[in-house]
Amino acid sequence: MKDLSQLDVPGPTKTPLTAPFWENAAEGKLTIQKCGSCGEHFFYPRPLCPNCWSSDVAWTEVRGSGRLKSFSQIWKPGHPGWLPVTPYLVGLVELDEGPTLLSHILVERNEAKIGDRLEFIPQNIGGQMLPCFKYPDNKEEPV
């Protein structure tokens, strides 16, 4: 696996509202917000539910598993700090609870395909633990 921890890349521009997402993820807990009024999970963080505009929203830990909705292998990154690890994979991960996150996909080879099951894993990128995704550990085993 390429060493992402030494990259000189921009980290998240957290705000007091969004900080729990990043802080919990760094500790191994994937949390997103859930609306107490309409019951929808949503991402990214907001002060009100974007579905019904209720302020009854709370952080909730999700299973951390999801489906790869799309992906791209990046050869020419938008930020030069990523050049040492090209090509690398980013993807859209649709969580089992509904919302979609864009994330970094950790793969040994670039064998991804749409629909693959993925699991949340905290990963050190540029000195910060960020919520990334990987293939379940039993993927390589014959069925």
Added chain:
Amino acid sequence: MRHLSPRAAISGIGELKPVRRTEGVTTLELLMQVSALALEDAGIGPDQVDGLLVGPQVGETPQHVPAMVSEYFGLQPTMSNMVDLGGASGPGMIWRAAAAIAAGQCETVLCVLGNHRNTPAPRSPNRNPAREFDPPFGASGANTSYALLMQAHMAAFGCAAEDYAVIAAGARGNAQLNPDAIFYGQPADVDEVLASPMVASPLHLFEIVMPVAGGDAVVVTTAENAKEGPHRPVHLLGAGEKITHRVVSQAPNLTSGPLKPAMARALSQSCLGIEQIKFLSLYDCYTIMVATTIEDAGLCGPGQFANWLRDNGGMGPQANQPINTHGGQLGFGQPDLAGGMTHVVEAVRQIRGNAGERQIPDCETALVTGNGATMSEAVALVLGGAQ
């Protein structure tokens, strides 16, 4: 659906030849130069301009943009605003100008976009979800977003890389008929597109617009005023707009975009079916954008764009429904937000009948599309020679 009434018309256009680099030139200078071209083309003086629509990227001026541009131009408009719809800003200006005229607030609106390309400015530390949730994972810039959209489209419908490359090759082909295009003299066939470097799979370099400096300006006025001008008026027959999201992770659909309802509204207002549109002036930041737009316009079913293009006879002026005869942004270059306006300007040339070597025979109607952010800001216009 309510129709546009009374209809406004485009009486003037201006366009700067794109260049890769400018040094020391300000955006305001370019905007004023291209505006002068549009006014001259319309046969009017600045004293006849009482409306002004500008874009947000007048680098020197983060706020009070319309006032800054007005003052610089020596204008005192009775209606002025900034239109911030990314690549859809140009088409978005055209119907807003018509609406302001219909509301009785002004008669003649100058719509102008452009930008310099000097030494890059430092990236802004924006505090918004587009900055917070994508770049930390290595996904910054539009290329990644459109690569994700393209991968999803390929997988959903089983389209091949060659299918999309045809669009880039077609744009390069059309650019050979436009001496102003950045890729004039540099055609590329499908094999060359596929041999160009992979940027963000499945997007190759030649499937991505080249950033250039430049500008485009359009004069919108009443149909009556436009009759007095030196050129055939080009009427706004219908318009539609839709905004669905900003960052690609929040897209409600990866294989169909907000242009679908926007085009449906524009066509409905114009009382024309898509098959009655002669010229398709389709926003083309990436090949995938044209593919999705062809399908969302109802020209063919999902995943069928390549077959449709083949049956259409390609994209050139002799095609059944020609596409992006100026080269599109893939062949002409993308002068920042003015890139979207190049599609309006080319439609006006074609309907006027003065597109020269690339003139489409009997071009009476055009569909213009604009697209911004991550296939999330959409504007469609139907333009026509008849009122």
